[in-house]
Amino acid sequence: MPAASQLPPLPEGACNAHCHVFGPRDRFPYAEGAFAPAADAPKEALQALNDRFGFRRCVVVQSACHGFDNRATADAVAARPADYRGIALLPADVPDAELARLDAAGFRGVRFNYMGHLGHKTPIEDVLALAARLAPLGWHLQIHGDPGLLTELGPALRRSPVPVVIDHIGRIDAGAGLDQPAFRALQGLMDDERFWVKVSGCDRITREGPPYGDALPYAQRLVADHGDRVLWGNDWPHPNHAGPVPVEEELVALIARMAPTAEARQRLLVDNPERLYRFG
Numbered sequence: 285m286p287a288a289s290q291l292p293p294l295p296e297g298a299c300n301a302h303c304h305v306f307g308p309r310d311r312f313p314y315a316e317g318a319f320a321p322a323a324d325a326p327k328e329a330l331q332a333l334n335d336r337f338g339f340r341r342c343v344v345v346q347s348a349c350h351g352f353d354n355r356a357t358a359d360a361v362a363a364r365p366a367d368y369r370g371i372a373l374l375p376a377d378v379p380d381a382e383l384a385r386l387d388a389a390g391f392r393g394v395r396f397n398y399m400g401h402l403g404h405k406t407p408i409e410d411v412l413a414l415a416a417r418l419a420p421l422g423w424h425l426q427i428h429g430d431p432g433l434l435t436e437l438g439p440a441l442r443r444s445p446v447p448v449v450i451d452h453i454g455r456i457d458a459g460a461g462l463d464q465p466a467f468r469a470l471q472g473l474m475d476d477e478r479f480w481v482k483v484s485g486c487d488r489i490t491r492e493g494p495p496y497g498d499a500l501p502y503a504q505r506l507v508a509d510h511g512d513r514v515l516w517g518n519d520w521p522h523p524n525h526a527g528p529v530p531v532e533e534e535l536v537a538l539i540a541r542m543a544p545t546a547e548a549r550q551r552l553l554v555d556n557p558e559r560l561y562r563f564g
Contacts, residue, residue, distance in 0.1 A: 291533065294337065295553055295554050301557050304347040305327050305344055308326050319523070346372050354386065383423075398428065419445045434450070453483060454466060480560065494528070512555075
């Protein structure tokens, strides 16, 4: 396994577009009834990780452990306001004034979780009603769910007035092949230019485990077919992980295999996040 210093250099302005912060719990208590991480994962640790690998930019996604209290994420974004952006967890009836406040604080979208272990699932019509209020802000929806979600909610999500980002390659099963229904559904959504996908979570969809070779073909196909709407993130600190916690160097090493040319890496790590999250 290569050390960080031995990995291919990242392009200037590279963005880690999916990670989280937890706590610290003495400042930002965990939500009642939510999973409580064994250890805090504060902004300083996230900054150190990004700096070690050369990710100047970062997108901090609100963790379910904090529920709708987005203060920990806002605090992480505020520490590096030019280069960090936030994705919120919010109820669908959030007031417009709160959306405006979060926009000024560097937030650019709202995530909706449809994984069973993450609690409440917002009805899709409520999500779309909120999306209409996100449009004037230039925000987007971020959708996280199991593979069946792509077929179940895909038709409704095509009505979204804002971009829709699909998390973690749609959580497909890496062992089921490129022709599996869930991946075909994801590819079908990606043919609609309102959809984006994060080629993150290879460690979550793998059957083989590290170095995640069985997950790589899906990321490669998405980068090849939809290179202007793909994003990469390492998902640090890997919440609710079923297998061994990934080694960060192994995840970063996948980038050059997903996106084998300098041009593809520039789009994946710089141009695409710059466009979606409005850096600069």
